[in-house]
Amino acid sequence: MSTQRSTLDGAAESGEPESVGHGSRSPNPRPGVRDLVVRAGGTALVALERLAGGFGTALLALFTLAWLAVSAVTALVGVGLLLAPVGLRLLHSVADRERGRLNRWGPELVGPGPAPTRLRPALTDPTTRRELSWLVRHATVGLFLGLIGVLLPLCAIRDSAFPLYWQLLPDDATSASIGLGVARGWSDVLAVALLGLGWIAIIVGLTPGMARLQAKPGRRLLSVGPDADLSLRIAELTATRAAALDAHATELRRIERSLHDGTQNRLVTVTVLLGAARRMVARDPAGAEELLERAQTSAEQALAELRSVARGILPPVLTDRGLEGALAGLAASCPVPCRIDVEAPERRAASVEATAYFVVAEALTNIAKHSGAEQAGVTVRGGGGRLRLSISDNGRGGADEDGGSGIIGIRRRIAALDGTLTVASPPGGPTTIEVELPCGS
Template sequence: MTRLRAPWRGFRLGLLAFPAMVLASVLITSYSLVANVVGILLVPPVLMLTRGLMDVYRDLIGRWSGVRIERPYLPDPAEEREGFAGVWDRFVRLSSDPATWRDLAWLLADPIVVLFTAALPFYLIAYGIWGFGLAAGMGGVIAGLGGTDYYGFVPVNGDYANDPTRIGFTIVLATVFTVAGFLSGPKLLGVYGRWGRLLLGPTERSRLALRVQHLTETRSEAVDASAAELRRIERDLHDGAQARLVAMGMTLGAIEHLLDKDPAKARLLLAETRQSSAKALNELRDLVRGIHPPVLADRGVADAVKAIALDHPLKVEVDTDLPGRPHPPVESAAFFAVSEILTNAAKHSGADRVWIDLRYEDGMLRITVTDDGRGGATFEGGTGLRGIERRIGTFDGVLALNSPPGGPTIVTLELPCELSSPRT
């Protein structure tokens, strides 16, 4: 199927050369007018249109060739000046971005490059079909009208329609061109993808700037999440164990006064105090499990996930392949992410079974949670997936969701990490 689709996809990528050539002309014209100030006003919006087209290229190349290309542009500043000063700042910022000139190089070169890479298989197939058409009768029509044409090295003129040798050569060449087009499609699409990554991908400068921006955002989110977690712990302690301990202190004070006057009443209050102490201890244990479950600290994330699977209301199957343990912060993030996903499955999915696959590959802790529910899950609607994404984003982790209507729902987590040795 890939060989059948690749030539058509390459042709569609070739069609983008037409808006690319138009934008290249407009962009060069805009820069030529900078001395007249008009260019300063025109360049930023034209560059935004260019970046939009480049995003289309990146998306199509990533989906069709399998070569993923990151967006390379330097981040926008937090604040910009108003008026013409802001326009000037934007012009300078966009023009000084290395990705801008790489985009221009793409606009100028790609209309030629695409013809010899991604789009070439389509034209080989089209030329092959034309050869079959010539052999089927079009060649005789051209020769009969006095025309002269060549198909490869075969002349199409004179008595072509009555020359089986030339018709035979035409069919052979047409077959070669058609087969070559289908066979070369995927490979030339891959070559085009690597060409796209060369010019449309980020430079080291932009990659570093984007990395700094990402770390700044995730640090801020981590600080907010930590503050919210501390508030939750404080609230749970204040409303739960702390209130019970205060009540126990008051009850013990009453018992102290009743020991001589009413021993029976004192014994009754002691029994109630013992029950309150047990409840307070259970609440403290639940609170500790919510902060960092003991099984996670003692046995690792694989066994901790198996433990929550045993207590889950749905039937959960867990398959793990971890030769070691990730660092504790990564383990904690992965565990609570899986716990939240399982909670969502029980509340919203309508599923009967859940499958969890947890393994370590290529420097990544990969976790896949699949349920057989009704599907239709999104990042919106209070499902908590956005919170999970922010939690693992602190560790440069990513979350992918695939939940078509009717199911199944597949949530995939990837967290880059190193594993400690099993002995450690």
Template sequence: METRSWVRDGLLAIAGGVYAVGLAITNLPLLVVSVVALALSPVPFLGLALLPWVTDLVRMRANLERRLAGRAGVAIACPYQPPPERALPGGWKRFRWIATDPATWRDLAWLVPGAIVGFCLGLLAVAIPLYGLEGITLLPLWLYLSVDWYGYGVFWPIANFSEAMLSMPQGVLFMALGLGAAPWLLEVNAKFAKLFLAPTKAADLRLRVAQLTETRADTVDAQAAELRRIERDLHDGAQARLVSLGMTIGLAEEMIERNPVAARKLLAEAREMSGAALLELRNLVRGIHPPVLAERGLDGAVRALALSLPMPVTVEVELPGRPQTPVESAAYFATAEALANVVRHSGARTAAVSIRYSEGLLAITVSDDGVGGAEPARGTGLRGIDRRLAAFDGTMTVSSPPSGPTVVTMELPCVLSSPKTSPSSGTV
């Protein structure tokens, strides 16, 4: 299995080398066009429109390099500043946004060295295994074509039968070397590109501030919506029942001397109303912060939640302690929403929840054997989970091919307290 994976990774890296060579060739015409656009930038109207257009092309090229680096295992974040409002093409705002972004000039500075390094390393990633392939095929081709030994083979001349026999094992060796070296060569190319295309510390700080501003706004909106929901539930539910309860008791007081039988009936109705109001209040409190979460922690709360679902759910929890209360609550409600999506949309027969903690990160995985095809962009449930986690710097990833299974992975940075003695697992 490992050999198969090694060969597959090598072949994918060779294809990536071809891709890198093709991309590197495009750097030079982009550089020429960029120089022309910079030279014409003082020209009224023409410069305002030409430089942003050329910069968009350069950024598209840089984003392709970032994507290639991601496939090589080197993540390069996008460093560009968000565009200002009403930044129309050909306008001064858009030109100023492009010209004052340091990432614009870092992209331009990368074009020449990126072309050289990407072309050379990509060519090496392709040439070494191709050279080995040539050595492997020399002898079979000669036997099939019946040509003279001498001089046969591009870059691999053979003069006699002994050299022809040695070409095949040597070719296998070069092929193995190429398959092993190709991923490493692409990784080196990706790390070199990261020197230019990754955000600087100042850009990282700006992006972080923008992200925090966005998540804070989402959190405020979510809290406001939650308060409106609680107010609506209180007004339409428990409050209305309590008002009716007060009126019923008042009528019973008036009728207790004149008609004791009717008064007893009213008091019985009042008792039922009080029970219903108490039940609604309990449900409301459970929606704010479930008592089982406060009493038994995330482990017990998730198990209790799984028991209420109409399908068997395997729950595995390995927590050496308890997260902070806000994080614990966010993790619980995110898990609850993910399981609710399983019940409503997946058509699954079974589901599984795994909760683990490692190196300051709480990882929750909710999976099912349903039909798949879940996309965060198409539904409010997954988007709500993402917003809830983002308030705590958490992330969510979804893997849901059309035939299933669906796996939702949620991660929350946190610190644990009150260590437990042992992990627990089971099916509920």
């Protein structure tokens, strides 16, 4: 295991793209209390919104679960056989609604094909069994978490604002939102207000984890399972192949532009200068010497640009120093102080290491250009036939995949290896990119 702290004070290693670092500057000061409060508040608000949305689907799940339970109980007298198809349609509809909700807050869930709504096929259908398992969890644990997510802000607002309206309440009215105590004076009022601040602290500290816990069963059970129809897997691989071809075509266009707009123009300049120097060498040796010097400078610039293009295809630093050394070079040239933590002792396939390198390079470029972050971190872990990357920053958040942030390019490059990408970037930050690459690619 190796942990390195890299800033611009270190020299950049050879082999990283020129777009990652742009000159040098002093590290930004540490974030202030106000920035931390804004970021924590933004994350908590997003979590409350997710919990409230999950509460809505959990109510639907509870109704569907009750319908299915009644169908099962009354099946002995024949009524349940009539109710079961309606319950199965409700089950698939609520599951689709939950998939749509989860897709708005994270990586897209690849849903299964049409599930059966007749009782006999549904009993042996793996998709229906997975959806039913999710229904039970979401109608119980998910409903409880969603209810807390709805009640917490109401309690926080009521108790925090209690000093503003307590004198308007009847003398025997309960003071706190939890139904305890009666305010007899300002000391009791301040105690209720402190309780309101406690609710706010709970919201900031616990609701992000609660939202993840509420969504976890859906992400695990509502996606395509290993026993899904092979046609779905074929469709997924077809989309992956198209994304890989897209990424390849984009890379070829980038290389062509670099060669045409940069290196080719330099070489044309060299040719023109050499021709002019050859004609001047007899009558003006001094002028010819000056032209030759300019031609040499242009040739050196063309050589440097060719090296840059070659590094963009497959950085030689990956071969010379491995993934850890290559990422340390990227961090050293990044304008934002960046911490690198790599624990992947085994070398991976060249395609996997190159993809990991370019993902980190693009992510650090985005952090430097768009995030306003004051620090960043890259963590790499290998094991179990997978390579896992996590790139995070403490910037303003709000990364939009459709807003030209470069995330689409990263996703296509990862899709070419059948990997996965998860982006969490709530308004106010922080932003975290999780990447998982299969090492057998």
